[in-house]
Amino acid sequence: MPEHLQDLVREKLLAEVEKSELINALKVGKVMKYEGGRFRYLSGQADLDLPMEEAEKLMRQAIRQAEHRREVIISADGQKVFDLHGVPFDHRSGGLLAFDITEVIEKERRMHQQEMQAYREAIAAVTGGRLYLMNGEEMEKVVSEGIELARGEVWQPHDIPEARRAIREALPVLDSRRRHAITLCLTEALTNALKHAGGGCWQARQSGDTVRIIVQDLGPGIKTSELARATLMQHYSTKNSLGCGFTLMLYYADYLYLNTGPSGTNLGLDFVSTDRLKQDQ
Known part of the structure; x- marks a missing residue:
């Protein structure tokens, strides 16, 4: 087993042992x-x-x-x-x-927080600090930063080409390589939202030299037990996971922000431009 995943496994095993405390609390x-x-x-x-x-x-x-x-x-x-x-x-x-069951619920909440923190640290370490698992409050900040360049919704397959057209028009001053990377990642993220959640919404935002793509859906989310494989293992896919498209997005984007749960998935992708973007006033 790779050394960088050993701590994650230990944390998961410890969490299983700690579950026995729930019996005492009940x-x-x-x-x-x-x-x-x-x-x-x-x-x-x-x-x-x-x-x-x-x-x-x-x-x-x-x-x-x-x-x-x-x-x-x-x-x-x-x-x-x-x-x-x-x-x-x-x-x-x-x-x-x-x-x-008050104490039981509180123990479960703490255990979930500990488990998520273990995943956050392990995934951040494996990706060199480029992929961040975020809670809802942290993701709200990611979604609201910068100025809006474009937005749209995807509920049918034919909505995806329209999204690609809209994003190209919103980023006319980017070099062709960067435009291609952003368009490709948006396509992958929207395809996943359509496949696993029936659709969702997207937006592009600009903050300084960074373009951020945000895709949000109301699907079932990614199970905690599948987070590492769904985000890091190429071609890994389940009904609720992002599949091989995620490794592609991780390759092209500079930073990724992920918040997922039973109420939906929020994904942010940062692309840092080498040239300062011109703002169309």
């Missing part, structure tokens, strides 16, 4: 019996402040439908998260199991 907060419209405490944490109105609704549904019902409820102050299970006994009674 404790039954309260066990109650529901009968005749009333709850009776049986065991667990007696002083646990459950959202009783929501709990009663859940129990009524479970008894009425004669089947187990489950609902995740957030406390009124937003500080606690409960996993409620309603189990019917007969036509008028049942049992309520309430799990306080």
